[in-house]
Amino acid sequence: MSAKPKPITDPPSAKEMAGRLANVRTLMAEHNLDYYVSFDPVNIYYLTNFANNVHERPFILVIPKEGTPKMVCPLLEMVHVMARALCELEYVNYYEVPSPEGENWYDIYPKLLGTNARVGVEAAMPLGISKVTPGEVVMVDIIDEVRLVKTDYEIGRSVHACDITKEGHLKLMEICRPGAAEIAIYGEVVRHMMGKVLTEIPNANLIVSKFIGAVWPPSISHDPHRVPTPYQLMEEGGPHVSIVTAQVDGYGMEVERTFFLGSMPDKCKKPFEVAMEARAKAYELAKPGAVLSDIDTAARKIIFDAGYGDYLLHRTGHGLGITGHEAPYVAIGDDRELVPGMIISIEPGIYKEGEGGFRHSDSVLITESGNINLTDVPDTLDDLIIPL
Amino acid sequence: MSAKPKPITDPPSAKEMAGRLANVRTLMAEHNLDYYVSFDPVNIYYLTNFANNVHERPFILVIPKEGTPKMVCPLLEMVHVMARALCELEYVNYYEVPSPEGENWYDIYPKLLGTNARVGVEAAMPLGISKVTPGEVVMVDIIDEVRLVKTDYEIGRSVHACDITKEGHLKLMEICRPGAAEIAIYGEVVRHMMGKVLTEIPNANLIVSKFIGAVWPPSISHDPHRVPTPYQLMEEGGPHVSIVTAQVDGYGMEVERTFFLGSMPDKCKKPFEVAMEARAKAYELAKPGAVLSDIDTAARKIIFDAGYGDYLLHRTGHGLGITGHEAPYVAIGDDRELVPGMIISIEPGIYKEGEGGFRHSDSVLITESGNINLTDVPDTLDDLIIPL
Numbered sequence: 159m160s161a162k163p164k165p166i167t168d169p170p171s172a173k174e175m176a177g178r179l180a181n182v183r184t185l186m187a188e189h190n191l192d193y194y195v196s197f198d199p200v201n202i203y204y205l206t207n208f209a210n211n212v213h214e215r216p217f218i219l220v221i222p223k224e225g226t227p228k229m230v231c232p233l234l235e236m237v238h239v240m241a242r243a244l245c246e247l248e249y250v251n252y253y254e255v256p257s258p259e260g261e262n263w264y265d266i267y268p269k270l271l272g273t274n275a276r277v278g279v280e281a282a283m284p285l286g287i288s289k290v291t292p293g294e295v296v297m298v299d300i301i302d303e304v305r306l307v308k309t310d311y312e313i314g315r316s317v318h319a320c321d322i323t324k325e326g327h328l329k330l331m332e333i334c335r336p337g338a339a340e341i342a343i344y345g346e347v348v349r350h351m352m353g354k355v356l357t358e359i360p361n362a363n364l365i366v367s368k369f370i371g372a373v374w375p376p377s378i379s380h381d382p383h384r385v386p387t388p389y390q391l392m393e394e395g396g397p398h399v400s401i402v403t404a405q406v407d408g409y410g411m412e413v414e415r416t417f418f419l420g421s422m423p424d425k426c427k428k429p430f431e432v433a434m435e436a437r438a439k440a441y442e443l444a445k446p447g448a449v450l451s452d453i454d455t456a457a458r459k460i461i462f463d464a465g466y467g468d469y470l471l472h473r474t475g476h477g478l479g480i481t482g483h484e485a486p487y488v489a490i491g492d493d494r495e496l497v498p499g500m501i502i503s504i505e506p507g508i509y510k511e512g513e514g515g516f517r518h519s520d521s522v523l524i525t526e527s528g529n530i531n532l533t534d535v536p537d538t539l540d541d542l543i544i545p546l
Numbered sequence: 547m548s549a550k551p552k553p554i555t556d557p558p559s560a561k562e563m564a565g566r567l568a569n570v571r572t573l574m575a576e577h578n579l580d581y582y583v584s585f586d587p588v589n590i591y592y593l594t595n596f597a598n599n600v601h602e603r604p605f606i607l608v609i610p611k612e613g614t615p616k617m618v619c620p621l622l623e624m625v626h627v628m629a630r631a632l633c634e635l636e637y638v639n640y641y642e643v644p645s646p647e648g649e650n651w652y653d654i655y656p657k658l659l660g661t662n663a664r665v666g667v668e669a670a671m672p673l674g675i676s677k678v679t680p681g682e683v684v685m686v687d688i689i690d691e692v693r694l695v696k697t698d699y700e701i702g703r704s705v706h707a708c709d710i711t712k713e714g715h716l717k718l719m720e721i722c723r724p725g726a727a728e729i730a731i732y733g734e735v736v737r738h739m740m741g742k743v744l745t746e747i748p749n750a751n752l753i754v755s756k757f758i759g760a761v762w763p764p765s766i767s768h769d770p771h772r773v774p775t776p777y778q779l780m781e782e783g784g785p786h787v788s789i790v791t792a793q794v795d796g797y798g799m800e801v802e803r804t805f806f807l808g809s810m811p812d813k814c815k816k817p818f819e820v821a822m823e824a825r826a827k828a829y830e831l832a833k834p835g836a837v838l839s840d841i842d843t844a845a846r847k848i849i850f851d852a853g854y855g856d857y858l859l860h861r862t863g864h865g866l867g868i869t870g871h872e873a874p875y876v877a878i879g880d881d882r883e884l885v886p887g888m889i890i891s892i893e894p895g896i897y898k899e900g901e902g903g904f905r906h907s908d909s910v911l912i913t914e915s916g917n918i919n920l921t922d923v924p925d926t927l928d929d930l931i932i933p934l
Contacts, residue, residue: 213871214864234859237769254861256879285676285685286669297673341744345737356729361775381625387749471622473642476602483601491644 160525162532165321166314167359167407170207174311175245178205178304179227185300186223192275194221194300195291198282200481201301203408207244209365210235215255216263216287220270230267242363264290305479306486307499312409312479313523316501318358319406320413320521320532326351326371326402327413327535331544334373334392334400336419341388347371351404362407366480374399379416379515382471382507394420394546397430397514403482410482412503413533414519417542426516429508430539432464433516436506440474440488444504445528450492457506458490469510475503478521500524501532548913550920553709554702555747555795558595562699563633566593566692567615573688574611580663582609582688583679586670588869589689591796595632597753598623603643604651604675608658618655630751652678693867694874695887700797700867701911704889706746707794708801708909708920714739714759714790715801715923719932722761722780722788724807729776735759739792747795754796754868762787767804767903770859770895782808782934785818785902791870798870800891801921802907805930814904817896818927820852821904824894828862828876832892833916838880845894846878857898863891866909888912889920 182205186194196202196219203209206229210217217239218230226246231239233251240249250270252263268290271277275293278300288295308316329350334343348369355362375392378384379399392398396418403412416430436457443453454474461470475488478501486494488502496502505519520533536542570593574582584590584607591597594617598605605627606618614634619627621639628637638658640651656678659665663681666688676683696704717738722731736757743750763780766772767787780786784806791800804818824845831841842862849858861877866889874882876890884890893907908921924930 214873232860235771238771238773241769241772254875254877254879256875256877258878262879279673281672281674283673284669285667285671285673288673289685297677349733356776360777363773364776365773383623383626384629385626385751385753388744388752389748472620485602487602487642487644489642489644490646491642491650 160527160530162530163310163313163317163523165318166311167318170244170311172244174309175205175207177309179221179245181304182221182300183223185303186221186278189278189296189298189300190276191278191296192223192293193271194278195219195271195283196221196280196301197284197287198280198301201280203366204301204305204480205245206239206247208239208242209363209408211365218263218267218287220267228270230263230270268292302485305484306477307497308479308501309499313499313501315406315409316411316479316521316523317532319404319409319411322351322354322406323402323404323411323413323521324533324535325354326369326404327400327415327533330371330373330400330402331417334398334419334544335546336392336394338392339388340372340386340390343373343392344371347402355404355406359407366405366408368405370401370403372401374401374515376514380509380511380513382509382515382517392419395423397426397516399515399517405482408480410480411478411521411533412482412519413521413535414505414517415535415537415542416516416518417544419544420546422539422543425513428464429466429510429513429516432461432466433506433508433518436460436474437504437518440504440506441522441529441531444496444502444522444524446496446498446524446526448496450486450488450494450496451490454489461506461508466508466510469508471509472507474506475519477502496524498524498526548915548918550918551698551701551705551911553706554699555706558632558699560632562697563593563595565697567609567633569692570609570688571611573691574609574666577666577684577686577688578664579666579684580611580681581659582666583607583659583671584609584668584689585672585675586668586689589668591754592689592693592868593633594627594635596627596630597751597796599753606651606655606675608655616658618651618658656680690873693872694865695885696867696889697887701887701889703794703797704799704867704909704911705920707792707797707799710739710742710794711790711792711799711801711909712921712923713742714757714792715788715803715921718759718761718788718790719805722786722807722932723934724780724782726780727776728760728774728778731761731780732759735790743792743794750795754793756793758789758791760789762789762903764902768897768899768901770897770903770905780807783811785814785904787903787905793870796868798868799866799909799921800870800907801909801923802893802905803923803925803930804904804906805932807932808934810927810931813901816852817854817898817901817904820849820854821894821896821906824848824862825892825906828892828894829910829917832884832890832910832912834884834886834912834914836884838874838876838882838884839878842877849894849896854896854898857896859897860895862894863907865890884912886912886914
């Protein structure tokens with residue numbers, strides 16, 4: 159088994175950024191595109207290091223097959239882009255939304271593309287932008303495809319984000335006790351992670367630094383996406399299911415555990431073990447060349463065979479990177495193969511009303527020889543029954 | 547001048563929600579639409595009270611011209627929608643992204659619309675969804691149009707959000723002193739507002755409760771969208787420009803001030819006064835029947851006439867409501883008229899390198915007789931030179 163790569167906290171080098179753009183252009187050539195247009199703020203961040211929150215004033219990145227990419231942005235934001243961008247960009251400003259006639263973004267942007275070009279766009283592109291895009295418009299998610307396999311730099315940043323996530327998880331386990339309110343745990347865990355990030359990356363971009371430290375207590379743990387309310391109280395027993403995620407200056411990872419306060423009710427023993435078996439199977443299969451849907455199928459089979467097929471609510475996992483949720487998907491329907499440098503969550507789950515939710519999740523790096531769990535916090539039942 | 551409406555913290559009634567849907571259907575009829583399809587999480591929140599963060603699993607609200615709206619959502623999220631929705635909904639689930647062949651959202655969603663319908667969609671709809679939308683697809687932002695004029699309920703919620711915002715601002719003015727770091731001010735102001743919200747709305751939906759309390763110190767106040775870094779320090783003198791925004795359980799308001807710590811440099815006197823004059827002009831004009839672009843033109847004229855035309859970076863204001871940034875816009879190019887029940891920001895600004903940024907912003911309700919500033923914190927120069 160390979161050693162865990164070292165964490166990185168430095169900003170990306172010019173070479174790293176140029177490599178990402180070159181990879182996009184390789185795919186542009188394969189699709190015979192003259193331009194690729196990106197609106198998705200995540201993809202723009204990936205290629206420029208500039209992060210924005212989408213609002214009514216659009217940012218549009220126009221990548222020609224050769225030459226410097228152009229950033230269409232509101233006048234107001236140009237200094238903000240310049241302060242963060244770590245790649246060559248030409249700026250094309252519009253004044254406002256709306257602007258005087260003839261000076262709106264939709265007057266200026268189409269002129270950058272000419273009328274006869276073949277233009278690739280994202281599936282996430284708003285219809286209002288694609289409608290004014292001239293030429294032959296081809297929907298193809300090229301940047302998302304480049305993002306599937308992480309560079310050594312991205313892996314180092316992800317390892318660092320996992321370290322922050324682990325710190326948050328350990329703080330959560332330390333303070334989660336019967337009677338504690340959700341909001342108290344959340345506040346303490348988030349402050350703890352934020353404090354570490356600000357120490358280790360003093361110039362962190364807060365637009366892409368987000369933290370969650372939450373627990374689904376036994377009353378709701380069978381509903382994995384029912385967001386807890388602020389004064390939801392922790393209880394004796396379990397299962398409690400924790401979710402700790404950290405997007406650290408642009409890299410988002412997660413760790414989740416099923417745990418018990420004081421003791422484990424007998425009825426929880428079997429579903430806990432079955433979820434663990436499905437998890438172990440997914441780890442066993444997660445290596446280069448494995449087909450993602452096969453891993454999901456194998457994990458699901460264990461859960462079905464144990465009689466819990468009706469209590470499956472989601473796939474076995476998803477990709478992580480500059481977001482905490484992205485392609486590829488460990489799911490029936492995703493027939494891509496794992497490749498070294500992918501990072502996926504492994505998190506098969508069982509959710510049964512009256513028994514609760516049973517799910518561990520980790521951020522797992524695919525390596526040449528298999529995989530490494532980058533969020534290797536304690537995961538045995540002994541570790542997860544917390545004495546009171 | 548009318549009295550300020552009373553704050554409301556209760557969730558919306560069934561009647562309020564039904565009224566919003568009825569308004570959407572009135573516009574659907576005007577556009578001769580059989581269905582309206584919403585993907586924008588803000589619009590879905592407006593019509594259902596369910597808030598989601600957009601991720602790869604889409605939520606799609608299908609509104610037929612008659613009968614119960616249908617919510618297309620991932621299986622995993624159904625209980626979450628049910629826990630928050632305050633309107634009648636039929637649920638149409640898909641399993642996952644991706645799902646087995648034939649069971650994906652894009653297999654299921656189009657069947658809800660038939661093949662010959664006239665279907666309205668948002669300009670923000672992702673191309674990937676509009677491409678699989680059958681029938682005659684018409685891009686028209688009907689829900690955004692309904693949201694322009696607030697109901698009495700929405701006004702009450704907005705007044706409450708303004709009260710929270712004002713509390714945050716007063717805390718910021720109390721703690722902002724030379725040498726204080728951005729992150730310390732941010733943390734204290736955000737915690738203060740969050741604490742008040744959790745006391746007054748214990749069940750607040752945290753997905754739509756977001757807070758910012760930041761200051762642009764003199765070194766960057768001329769760049770209004772250059773986001774401060776965590777350890778940016780406050781300085782003696784000024785101009786400092788504060789931004790306090792609060793989205794309180796779904797209603798987002800703002801208040802911003804230009805202020806000085808200790809004393810005001812002489813060079814700041816004129817731009818401060820000119821920005822104040824432009825602001826006063828906008829308040830004078832902001833009443834029912836006024837054309838939005840005329841207000842912007844008049845405010846700009848004052849700034850141009852004073853010789854600061856080159857230092858304008860943005861429009862005079864924007865709408866606020868369930869988001870902190872929405873239509874209508876107080877801008878050349880928006881020729882709509884003000885109507886009682888609209889809420890807009892009034893915030894003409896001057897930004898000159900070497901002198902700094904000069905901008906106050908408030909959340910302003912348009913009434914039958916004129917307007918009411920809902921964020922009426924101190925705004926005279928005397929109030930804004932803070933003795934040290």
